[in-house]
Amino acid sequence: MKLKQLSIFLENKKGRMWNALDVLEKAGVNLRALSIADTSEFGILRLIVPEPDRAREVLEENGFLVKIGEVIAVGIVDQPGGLNRILGILDKSSINLDYLYAFVEQKKNRAIVILHPEDMDAGIEVLKAGGADVLTAEEVYSL
CATH class of the missing domain: 3.30.70.260 (ACT domain)
Structure with missing residues (x-):
C-alpha cells in the first residue's frame, strides 16, 4: 500500500527544476504526480514516477541529490x-x-x-x- 516518492533537492535558482525534469525526459521517465515546496535557498521537488529506482539513478548520475521515501x-x-x-x-x-x-x-x-x-x-x-x-x-x- 506504500509507494515510492522521489524527493529531489534543488538550489533555488533559475533552471534547476527544468534541469531535473529534462534529465528525466531524456531518460524516458514519465511523471505521474509532482509537488514543489521552496524556501529562499532551496526547493524540494517531490515526484511519483513509474520507475523510481531508475529515476533516482539517472538523476544522481547527473549531479542531483535524491532521496526515496514512502x-x-x-x-x-x-x-x-x-x-x-x-x-x-x-x-x-x-x-x-x-x-x-x-x-x-x-x-x-x-x-x-x-x-x-x-x-x-x-x-x-x-x-x-x-x-x-x-x-x-x-x-x-x-x-
Whole structure:
C-alpha cells in the first residue's frame, strides 16, 4: 500500500527544476504526480514516477541529490468534500499529516491524493478501516 516518492533537492535558482525534469525526459521517465515546496535557498521537488529506482539513478548520475521515501495514495471522488472525507478519517484517529498533494485521474473521474502521515502504517490502517480506497504502488505507477 506504500509507494515510492522521489524527493529531489534543488538550489533555488533559475533552471534547476527544468534541469531535473529534462534529465528525466531524456531518460524516458514519465511523471505521474509532482509537488514543489521552496524556501529562499532551496526547493524540494517531490515526484511519483513509474520507475523510481531508475529515476533516482539517472538523476544522481547527473549531479542531483535524491532521496526515496514512502507515501500513501488514496483514490477519492472528484467532487466537493471528497478530500474532506479522507482528512476526517485521519483526524478522528489523531493521525497528523506532514504534507499532501493531489492530481486528477480523468479515466475514472476521480482524484488521487498523495499523503505523507507522520505514522505511515497507522495511516494506512485507519484509512482502510474507514473505507478509503488506498491504492497500491502498481495501481498508481500504471496510471
